[in-house]
Amino acid sequence: xxxxxxxxxxxxxxxxxxxxxxxxxxxxxxxxxxxxxxxxxxxxxxxxxxxxxxxxxxxxxxxxxxxxxxxxxxxxxxxxxxxxxxxxxxxxxxxxxxxxxxxxxxxxxxxxxxxxxxxxxxxxxxxxxxxxxxxxxxxxxxxxxxxxxxxxxxxxxxxxxxxxxxxxxxxxxxxxxxxxxxxxxxxxxxxxxxxxxxxxxxxxxxxxxxxxxxxxxxxxxxxxxxxxxxxxxxxxxxxxxxx
Numbered sequence: 150x151x152x153x154x155x156x157x158x159x160x161x162x163x164x165x166x167x168x169x170x171x172x173x174x175x176x177x178x179x180x181x182x183x184x185x186x187x188x189x190x191x192x193x194x195x196x197x198x199x200x201x202x203x204x205x206x207x208x209x210x211x212x213x214x215x216x217x218x219x220x221x222x223x224x225x226x227x228x229x230x231x232x233x234x235x236x237x238x239x240x241x242x243x244x245x246x247x248x249x250x251x252x253x254x255x256x257x258x259x260x261x262x263x264x265x266x267x268x269x270x271x272x273x274x275x276x277x278x279x280x281x282x283x284x285x286x287x288x289x290x291x292x293x294x295x296x297x298x299x300x301x302x303x304x305x306x307x308x309x310x311x312x313x314x315x316x317x318x319x320x321x322x323x324x325x326x327x328x329x330x331x332x333x334x335x336x337x338x339x340x341x342x343x344x345x346x347x348x349x350x351x352x353x354x355x356x357x358x359x360x361x362x363x364x365x366x367x368x369x370x371x372x373x374x375x376x377x378x379x380x381x382x383x384x385x386x387x388x389x390x391x392x
Contacts, residue, residue: 199345211327212325212326239378247261270297272296273295287316
């Protein structure tokens with residue numbers, strides 16, 4: 150039986166006058182039942198809402214500097230750097246964060262600078278897991294939300310995000326390289342006009358273009374910064390090893 154018919158019959162039973170053989174319902178129980186039915190109706194409408202699936206990916210390879218151990222310096226491989234706390238901070242670009250908080254040995258909470266849009270302010274907060282091995286390193290986003298006013302935080306239930314950054318290294322034509330493969334996926338609920346009147350593709354096409362442009366710009370910058378941090382770390386480790 151459709152929910153609307155059930156609801157109508159329940160409400161009709163509550164509002165009609167009882168016959169002598171009909172028990173009188175408690176008013177408080179009536180309200181509780183109506184709230185439950187209303188909540189179920191709202192859940193049903195949310196599950197039928199339009200959703201846009203956005204995605205972008207960027208793969209980039211860069212040559213690694215050669216540290217040949219000259220002048221008494223030890224040759225530190227990139228995997229040693231990425232397994233070191235300094236490498237973790239470089240991968241997560243902690244200098245650009247408002248706050249950086251370890252949650253466990255491999256999971257970190259990163260608070261980005263506040264975004265300002267019209268009269269609203271929101272601070273993106275992401276939980277990231279870093280898993281370095283001898284062969285590669287994976288950075289995975291576990292959660293993403295916005296902190297701010299009550300109206301801003303209500304939007305957290307209307308989107309979900311997934312991100313992975315797979316780093317690997319190797320040798321090609323006797324040259325060492327570092328390769329990153331970044332994938333980003335967003336699912337957005339479409340609930341405001343005029344977008345609700347449009348096909349989902351009207352949101353997905355420009356959204357995909359915007360996300361791809363963002364990755365195309367950010368990934369090379371992050372790689373360059375990572376190599377600079379790697380170079381500084383190697384020289385510092387070498388200086389510490391000198392007698």
